[in-house]
Amino acid sequence: MRTYRAELLTVAPHAGVFPAAGLPEIAVVGRSNAGKSTLINMLMGRRALARTSARPGKTRAIVFFDVEGRFVLADLPGYGFSRAPKKEQAGWRRLVDAYLGSGRPIAGVIALFDIRREPDELDRALLAMLGRFGLAWLPVWTKADKLARSRLAGRCRQLDRLFGAAQPGVAVSSLGSLGRQAVLDWIETSSANTKGARG
Ligand SMILES: Nc1nc2c(ncn2[C@@H]2O[C@H](COP(=O)(O)OP(=O)(O)OP(=O)(O)O)[C@@H](O)[C@H]2O)c(=O)[nH]1
Numbered sequence: 100m101r102t103y104r105a106e107l108l109t110v111a112p113h114a115g116v117f118p119a120a121g122l123p124e125i126a127v128v129g130r131s132n133a134g135k136s137t138l139i140n141m142l143m144g145r146r147a148l149a150r151t152s153a154r155p156g157k158t159r160a161i162v163f164f165d166v167e168g169r170f171v172l173a174d175l176p177g178y179g180f181s182r183a184p185k186k187e188q189a190g191w192r193r194l195v196d197a198y199l200g201s202g203r204p205i206a207g208v209i210a211l212f213d214i215r216r217e218p219d220e221l222d223r224a225l226l227a228m229l230g231r232f233g234l235a236w237l238p239v240w241t242k243a244d245k246l247a248r249s250r251l252a253g254r255c256r257q258l259d260r261l262f263g264a265a266q267p268g269v270a271v272s273s274l275g276s277l278g279r280q281a282v283l284d285w286i287e288t289s290s291a292n293t294k295g296a297r298g
């Protein structure tokens with residue numbers, strides 16, 4: 100399996116400390132605990148590049164990774180952490196709005212959803228936000244290993260209908276490499292089609 104040379108650039112709790120924009124960026128978004136940090140590790144073929152946690156709400160900042168000087172992965176904080184106070188949820192929105200609307204060269208957004216969950220109003224609000232900023236997004240159904248094999252294809256079709264994305268979603272599991280190559284291909288194509296801020 101190909102692994103990637105990726106390194107931590109910046110942990111940014113607010114827009115004032117975003118790294119200088121340069122390379123095309125791929126943002127990873129989703130509910131708290133959906134598996135964003137785990138997916139980044141799986142894609143990069145690295146065990147502990149991005150910090151993961153069984154406790155939701157771990158990542159409260161945007162974590163930027165440089166991947167081989169070719170593109171940037173941005174691990175966005177999760178939404179919908181039910182015990183987070185209102186003030187913190189407002190903080191989430193401000194940070195994510197600032198990032199998505201920053202005019203940085205965002206090549207695409209990987210939107211993660213737990214394959215077992217039904218979409219709710221928070222998911223719809225996120226998708227509305229992506230639409231508002233005109234960003235291309237790839238749906239990714241996480242934790243596919245939690246579902247019986249026989250139900251996988253049917254569930255993916257059902258989620259495709261429910262989310263109504265421009266393209267079918269990719270089922271992934273961190274226990275193996277299910278979906279890994281499809282997501283990597285999407286990243287490579289999206290970032291190749293986006294000019295970085297420095298041209
Ligand atoms: N079985 C299984 N567990 C997974 C998978 N992906 C993530 N998990 C588990 O789900 C939990 C949350 O994963 P994280 O990657 O930390 O989730 P996150 O979206 O980054 O969470 P926040 O940073 O809190 O927003 C961890 O206990 C992971 O081990 C998967 O594909 N299969």
Ligand SMILES: [Mg+2]
Pocket residue numbers: 135136137150151157158174
């Ligand atoms: Mg995380």
